[in-house]
Amino acid sequence: MASIELKDISFCYPGSATPVIEALDLEVERGEAHALLGASGSGKTTLLSLLSGLLRPTGGAIVFDGNEVTDLSPRERHVAQVFQFPVLYERMSVIENITFAIREQSAQIDARVQHIVEALGLGKISALRPGQLSLYQKQICAVAKALANPEVSLILLDEPLTSVEPAAKARLREVLTAAQNEFATTMIYVTHDQTEALTFAQRVSVITEQGILQTAPPDEIYNQPAHEYVGYFVGSPGMNFVTREGERVGFRPEWCHLHATSGIAVEVTTCRFEGTRAGRAHGLVELSSASGPLFYRGPIDAVKTGTQTRLGIDRGLRYRDARMVGVL
Amino acid sequence: MLQLTNVRLFNRALPTFEHSFAPGRIHVVLGTNQAGKTNLCRLIAGLPCSASGDITFDGTPLPAPRARRGTAAMVYQAFVNYPNLTVAQNIASPLRAQKLSTAQAEARVANLAATLHIDDLLDRLPHELSGGQQQRVAIARALAKRARVLLLDEPLVNLDFKLREALQRELRALLEDQATTVIYTSTDTRDAFSLADELLLLQDGTKLQSGALEDVYAKPQSSAAMALLSDAPLNVLERDGSKHFIRPEHVYLRPPTAPQISFDMFVRNYVTNGNTTYIQGEVENHTWVMRHPGVWSGSDNSNVKVSVDTQDLRRF
Numbered sequence: 001m002a003s004i005e006l007k008d009i010s011f012c013y014p015g016s017a018t019p020v021i022e023a024l025d026l027e028v029e030r031g032e033a034h035a036l037l038g039a040s041g042s043g044k045t046t047l048l049s050l051l052s053g054l055l056r057p058t059g060g061a062i063v064f065d066g067n068e069v070t071d072l073s074p075r076e077r078h079v080a081q082v083f084q085f086p087v088l089y090e091r092m093s094v095i096e097n098i099t100f101a102i103r104e105q106s107a108q109i110d111a112r113v114q115h116i117v118e119a120l121g122l123g124k125i126s127a128l129r130p131g132q133l134s135l136y137q138k139q140i141c142a143v144a145k146a147l148a149n150p151e152v153s154l155i156l157l158d159e160p161l162t163s164v165e166p167a168a169k170a171r172l173r174e175v176l177t178a179a180q181n182e183f184a185t186t187m188i189y190v191t192h193d194q195t196e197a198l199t200f201a202q203r204v205s206v207i208t209e210q211g212i213l214q215t216a217p218p219d220e221i222y223n224q225p226a227h228e229y230v231g232y233f234v235g236s237p238g239m240n241f242v243t244r245e246g247e248r249v250g251f252r253p254e255w256c257h258l259h260a261t262s263g264i265a266v267e268v269t270t271c272r273f274e275g276t277r278a279g280r281a282h283g284l285v286e287l288s289s290a291s292g293p294l295f296y297r298g299p300i301d302a303v304k305t306g307t308q309t310r311l312g313i314d315r316g317l318r319y320r321d322a323r324m325v326g327v328l
Numbered sequence: 329m330l331q332l333t334n335v336r337l338f339n340r341a342l343p344t345f346e347h348s349f350a351p352g353r354i355h356v357v358l359g360t361n362q363a364g365k366t367n368l369c370r371l372i373a374g375l376p377c378s379a380s381g382d383i384t385f386d387g388t389p390l391p392a393p394r395a396r397r398g399t400a401a402m403v404y405q406a407f408v409n410y411p412n413l414t415v416a417q418n419i420a421s422p423l424r425a426q427k428l429s430t431a432q433a434e435a436r437v438a439n440l441a442a443t444l445h446i447d448d449l450l451d452r453l454p455h456e457l458s459g460g461q462q463q464r465v466a467i468a469r470a471l472a473k474r475a476r477v478l479l480l481d482e483p484l485v486n487l488d489f490k491l492r493e494a495l496q497r498e499l500r501a502l503l504e505d506q507a508t509t510v511i512y513t514s515t516d517t518r519d520a521f522s523l524a525d526e527l528l529l530l531q532d533g534t535k536l537q538s539g540a541l542e543d544v545y546a547k548p549q550s551s552a553a554m555a556l557l558s559d560a561p562l563n564v565l566e567r568d569g570s571k572h573f574i575r576p577e578h579v580y581l582r583p584p585t586a587p588q589i590s591f592d593m594f595v596r597n598y599v600t601n602g603n604t605t606y607i608q609g610e611v612e613n614h615t616w617v618m619r620h621p622g623v624w625s626g627s628d629n630s631n632v633k634v635s636v637d638t639q640d641l642r643r644f
Contacts, residue, residue: 040458040488165361165515170560174608177599192488198601219623222602235603236493254603254621270500273542274521275577277621279639281542284522286497 003030003065003186004051004154010059011046019058020046024211028203030065031184033177035201039192039233042207045158048190052156053077064153077154080146084159086138088130088145095126098145113148119182120144120175136168140175147183157189161196173199194234198222206230225250228322237284241319242291248319249328253284253297260312264289267308271300287311330372330477330509335381337364337371337533344381345535347528349477349509354500356520356541357513358556359530365513368530369479372511373400385476398425401475405482407462409454415441415465416450422473440468443502460491467499478503480512484519496522517559529556551644560606563616565589565636570643576606578640579618581632590635593618597628607632 006026012019020043028034038044049055050062053074062070069077088097099113117123120140130138139160146155160176161169177200180187191197197204198218205215206229214226225231231239231250239250242264258266266287274283274297283300286293289311296311316328330349336342349355359365370377374390383390390399401422409418416437423433441447444464454462463483470478480499484492500523503510512523520527520541527544529536529552537544537553548554551573555562560576593616595609605624608617611634618634626632 039490173599174597177597181597192490194489195601199599199606219600219602223623233490236489237497238490252603272522273545275545275575276640277577278580278582279637 003032004028004188005063006047006050006060007063008060009047009050009057009062011050011055012058021050021057022211024060026205026212026215028186028188031186032203033180033187033189033201035189035191035197035204036207037191037194037197037204037234038207042209044190044192044207047207048156048158048188051154051188052079052081078151079154079156080149080152082139082142082146082155082157082160084162086130086135086142088138088141090130093127093129094122094133094141097130097141098122098126098148101145101149104150109150112150116144116147116179116183120147120179134168136164136172139164139172143176143179147179147185153186155185155187157187159191159193160189161191161193176200194236198234206233222252224317224324226324228319231317237295240294242289242294248322249313249316250319250324251313251316251328253295255315256296256311256313257298258285258296258303258309258311260310263310263312264291264294265308266294266311268303268305269293271303271305273300329386331384331387332372333382333384335368335371335379337367337379337530339378339380340533342533347535347538349511350526351476351509352507353525354503354510354512354523355526355528356524357511357528357530358515358517358520359513360515360556362532363530364533365530366481367533369402369481369511369513372477373402373479375402398473399475400477400479401470401473402479402481403463403466403470403483405485407454407459407466407486409462409465409469411454413453414450415446415452415454415457418454418465419468419472422469426474436472437468440471444468444498460487460495463487464495471502475508477509477511480510482513482515485514485516499523517557520557527557529553531556548642549644551642554642560617560619561615563611563618564614565641566612566614572641572643574636574641576617576619578636579616580635580637581618581620581624582635587638588635589638590633592631593634595626595628595630595632598624598626600624 006024009021009024010019011021036044036047050057053072061068102109117126122144125137146152161172164172189200203215203217204221205212208229214221214230221234235252239252241248241250266289269286269288272284273281276282280299281301282298285296285300285303287296317324318326318328329351333346334344336344357365357368367377367379371379371381419437419440420433441450444467446461446464449457449461484495524541527541528538531552537549545557554573558575563574565572565574591611593609593611595607598605598607600623605620606617607620607624
C-alpha cells in the first residue's frame with residue numbers, strides 16, 4: 001500500500017489565474033526515500049507545502065496511509081520538516097531538542113531515542129546547546145528530532161544540504177541515507193541539486209511547470225530519461241540532442257567517442273581537465289556542430305582545441321515529441 | 329602581474345605568505361569556510377577587513393585602499409545591485425567615472441547585457457528579477473568597470489544547479505579573452521575543474537599550494553592540498569609504517585594490470601547519480617570511498633576485489 005498518495009492535485013494561488021500545479025499524481029511507498037527534483041519556479045516548494053498542510057490544494061485529494069488528510073492541519077498530519085536552516089530551540093540542549101515534541105513517555109521511546117542518537121553519531125554533543133554546534137551538526141540534530149518522534153509518519157526535507165559546505169555535505173548525505181535505511185521512515189526530499197536527489201533517493205520525480213515528467217530510480221532517470229527535459233536537466237552537462245533522419249537522438253557526454261571514422265562532424269571548442277583514470281587524462285570537451293554545442297566526456301590525451309573531427313555515438317535514445325520512444 | 333607579499337589573512341599569529349596572480353588567467357581560490365577567501369578579496373579590493381599585506385601591480389604599489397576602487401571590481405555572493413536603478417542604469421553606473429559619451433556608454437551596456445543574456449531586462453528594477461538574473465547584472469556591472477582585477481567571491485553559490493552550470497560556462501567564455509586578472513573564490517572542487525587556469529589552495533588563513541590545475545592535481549604537496557581537490561574524502565593505505573593517500577577515482581574494480589596493489593574492500597553502502605557510483609567500505613581498518621564510472625550492480629555488506637596503481641599513491 002502506498003504511504004503517500006497525491007490524487008489529481010491542483011493548486012492555484014488566490015487571485016492568480018494560472019495554476020502552479022495542475023492534475024498532479026504521485027505515489028510514495030511507505031518507508032521510501034523520494035526526491036522531488038526541479039528548478040526554481042517548477043512548483044516543488046508549493047508541492048512541499050501541500051504535503052505538509054501549510055497550503056490546501058484547490059482540487060484533488062491527499063491520502064496518507066489510506067486516510068484522506070486533504071483538509072487536516074500540519075499538526076494533525078504528523079509531518080516533520082527539516083529546512084535549509086535548521087530550526088532548534090537555542091535554550092535547550094541537543095537531547096532536549098530531540099525529545100521535546102515527544103508526548104508519550106516509555107522505556108521503549110527512551111531506547112528509540114538512544115538508538116537514534118547513536119546511529120547519527122550525536123552521543124558526544126547531546127549535552128551541547130545549538131549555539132555551540134556547526135551548521136552540519138545542527139542539521140543532523142534536526143533530522144534526529146524528526147526521527148525520534150514515533151508519531152511522525154513523514155519527514156519532508158527542504159533543500160537540507162544547500163547551506164552546508166561541500167566537505168560536510170558528503171558526510172551529511174551519508175548520515176541521512178544510513179538513517180533512512182535503518183529507520184525506514186518515509187522521506188520526501190525537495191531539491192534543485194541533481195547530485196543530492198540522485199544519491200539520496202530510491203526514486204526521483206523530476207518536476208517542472210508542466211508537472212512531473214518522470215518518476216523512477218536514479219539510474220533509470222539518468223540512463224533512460226523519459227522526456228528530453230529530464231535528459232537535459234539531469235547530468236552535468238545534460239544530454240546532447242541531435243536530429244538524425246528526421247528523428248531526435250539523445251546521448252550523454254560519456255556515451256560517445258571522438259575521432260570516429262563516421263559520425264557527426266564537430267570542431268573542438270574547449271577542453272577541460274577533470275582528473276586521471278588509469279594514468280590517462282580525462283575531461284569534458286565542448287564541441288561545435290551543425291546541431292549546436294555538443295559535449296564529450298572521457299579520455300582527452302588526443303584532443304586538441306580548434307581541430308575538426310567526428311563524434312561517434314556509442315549509445316543513444318530516440319525521442320518523438322520530446323518523449324523517449326526507444327533505443328538507437 | 330598582481331603581486332601580494334607579507335599577506336596575513338586574519339588578524340592573528342599566522343605565518344605570512346606571498347602570491348602572484350598572472351594577468352589574463354582565471355585563478356580559482358579554493359578553500360573551506362573560514363579559510364580566508366573573502367578576506368583575500370577584500371584586501372585586494374581595498375575594502376575594510378582583518379587581512380593585511382603589501383600589494384603591487386606590475387611592480388607599482390597599489391594606492392591606499394580608498395583610491396584602489398578603480399583597479400579592482402568585486403562581485404559578491406549575495407546579489408548586490410542598486411535597488412532603485414534599472415538594470416541598464418546599474419550596469420552603466422561604473423561608466424560615469426570613465427567620462428564616456430552617452431552613445432559609447434549605451435553601446436557598452438548593450439554589449440554586456442547581450443553577452444550575459446539580460447538584454448531584454450534592461451528597463452526592469454532588480455527586485456523584479458530572479459536570483460540568477462540579479463547576479464548576471466552584478467557581473468555585467470563589474471565587467472563594465474573594465475578593472476584590471478576582477479574579484480568574484482563565490483558568485484554562483486546561491487544559484488540553482490543548472491543555472492550555475494550555464495553561468496560557469498558563459499563566464500569562462502567571457503573572461504578567457506580578456507587581459508583582466510580574474511580571481512574566483514569557491515568551496516566547491518567542481519568550480520576548480522570547470523573554471524581554473526591556475527589554483528590557489530587556502531586553509532585556515534594559510535596558503536597550502538598554488539599552480540596550474542593539472543600540476544596541483546598531479547603533484548599535491550600535502551594531504552590537505554590533495555583532499556581539497558577531491559569531491560569525496562581521500563583513502564588511506566598503510567604500508568611499511570607510512571601512510572599513503574589515494575584519490576577515490578584511482579581505486580578500480582578492474583582486474584590487476586601493471587604495477588598495482590589489490591586487496592579486499594568490505595562494501596558498507598553505495599550511491600549512484602547515474603554517471604558515477606560512490607562505493608563506500610572498509611579496507612584494512614580504514615574507511616574508503618571508490619568513485620566508479622557508471623552504475624554498479626553490487627550489494628551492501630559484501631566483499632569486492634579492488635586495486636590501485638602504485639603511481640597514484642602519494643606519501644607526505
